[in-house]
Amino acid sequence: YVIFILRLALGLLFIFSGVVKANDPMGLTYKMQEIFEVWDMNFLSQYAFWLSVGMIGFEIVAGVAMIVGNSFRMYITILLLLNIFYTFLTGYILYSGNIRECGCFGDCIKISNTATFNKDVVLTVINLILFIFRYRVFPIFQKAWINFTIVFIAVLFAVGSQWWTLNHLPYHDCLPYRVGSNLLEKMKPGPNATEAVYESILTYEKGGVKKDFPADKIPWQDKSWTFVATKTKLIKEATGQAEIHDFVLTDSTKNDVTEAVLGGKGYTFLWFLRDPKTANIKNMDRLQLIIAKCKEAKVPFYVLASTSWETIATYKDVWEMKGVKFLLLDGTVNKTALRTNPGLMLLHDGVVENKWSFLDYPQNVAITNGNVICDVNK
Numbered sequence: 001y002v003i004f005i006l007r008l009a010l011g012l013l014f015i016f017s018g019v020v021k022a023n024d025p026m027g028l029t030y031k032m033q034e035i036f037e038v039w040d041m042n043f044l045s046q047y048a049f050w051l052s053v054g055m056i057g058f059e060i061v062a063g064v065a066m067i068v069g070n071s072f073r074m075y076i077t078i079l080l081l082l083n084i085f086y087t088f089l090t091g092y093i094l095y096s097g098n099i100r101e102c103g104c105f106g107d108c109i110k111i112s113n114t115a116t117f118n119k120d121v122v123l124t125v126i127n128l129i130l131f132i133f134r135y136r137v138f139p140i141f142q143k144a145w146i147n148f149t150i151v152f153i154a155v156l157f158a159v160g161s162q163w164w165t166l167n168h169l170p171y172h173d174c175l176p177y178r179v180g181s182n183l184l185e186k187m188k189p190g191p192n193a194t195e196a197v198y199e200s201i202l203t204y205e206k207g208g209v210k211k212d213f214p215a216d217k218i219p220w221q222d223k224s225w226t227f228v229a230t231k232t233k234l235i236k237e238a239t240g241q242a243e244i245h246d247f248v249l250t251d252s253t254k255n256d257v258t259e260a261v262l263g264g265k266g267y268t269f270l271w272f273l274r275d276p277k278t279a280n281i282k283n284m285d286r287l288q289l290i291i292a293k294c295k296e297a298k299v300p301f302y303v304l305a306s307t308s309w310e311t312i313a314t315y316k317d318v319w320e321m322k323g324v325k326f327l328l329l330d331g332t333v334n335k336t337a338l339r340t341n342p343g344l345m346l347l348h349d350g351v352v353e354n355k356w357s358f359l360d361y362p363q364n365v366a367i368t369n370g371n372v373i374c375d376v377n378k
Contacts, residue, residue, distance in 0.1 A: 011066030018059030057158035069139035297367035306331035
């Protein structure tokens with residue numbers, strides 16, 4: 001019974017972890033790229049997307065297989081190795097201070113780095129116990145095809161759910177740019193905001209022994225100590241800080257027009273475009289129709305691009321958007337605001353009213369007396 005309870009707990013947690021991250025696979029992709037950059041392994045960044053999708057899918061499938069008992073010995077071995085790596089990673093994040101958070105449960109469920117590390121230590125212990133007693137675990141159903149079918153359904157779910165969110169948008173948007181958010185307000189810190197407190201730790205070596213010292217207590221008078229490295233440790237996390245950072249819109253003359261665009265009254269369309277060369281141009285006919293109706297009704301329509309003005313000039317001609325206002329936006333902010341490239345956002349008095357991926361642009365838009373009604377007669 002103890003083994004079954006541990007097996008159930010481990011399986012359910014991995015299923016939960018995978019499902020939460022499947023809501024936004026690109027979020028894990030960007031986190032992986034951040035880790036690769038910190039570890040000076042940038043050559044792996046090009047594989048971050050597939051590593052993210054594969055890891056999420058494996059967590060879901062392995063969690064189901066753990067409970068069902070299908071190929072248990074194989075899965076428990078892989079999970080043990082994975083848990084050991086997770087423990088190392090979260091320990092590194094906790095004690096190095098080089099990465100702000102691990103994003104183990106995506107952007108929707110955030111727990112402290114300390115809690116994350118302790119969780120992984122416990123899971124590794126559970127995993128080790130199950131690995132030791134792996135020969136005492138048997139499939140739930142005696143008929144192999146039933147166990148196989150359940151795991152296969154998990155595979156279909158893992159692939160299908162990620163395909164949907166990658167081509168549309170996350171089922172549940174947990175980012176600051178979600179529907180209902182006032183973007184300008186989220187760019188301001190709270191009234192009782194406090195800054196994060198960090199401590200510099202310097203490592204010195206003497207006689208083959210390394211020792212850490214606070215910045216104000218380094219052994220500067222003892223020349224026998226040799227400086228090795230320095231690291232920054234988070235002492236107290238920031239509170240009440242602005243949720244949106246670095247959202248700055250600039251025009252072709254390098255003027256900051258952020259407040260003018262986001263603070264405008266009435267409706268405003270924002271088309272988020274990261275890289276025109278890799279942008280998905282499906283349903284451009286719908287977008288052109290929206291642009292035409294915006295021009296007719298004098299509703300602002302902006303393209304927020306993360307590229308050069310030379311590239312913008314080229315694609316303005318290719319996409320027949322010569323009369324459309326283009327603005328520059330930081331690439332990191334762009335992919336946070338809208339996960340698909342490109343994607344459309346509708347603001348009303350600075351508040352996000354709706355968001356669409358390139359597959360979901362409104363088919364019918366009516367603009368009358370300054371009011372925008374999307375998908376009428378759909």
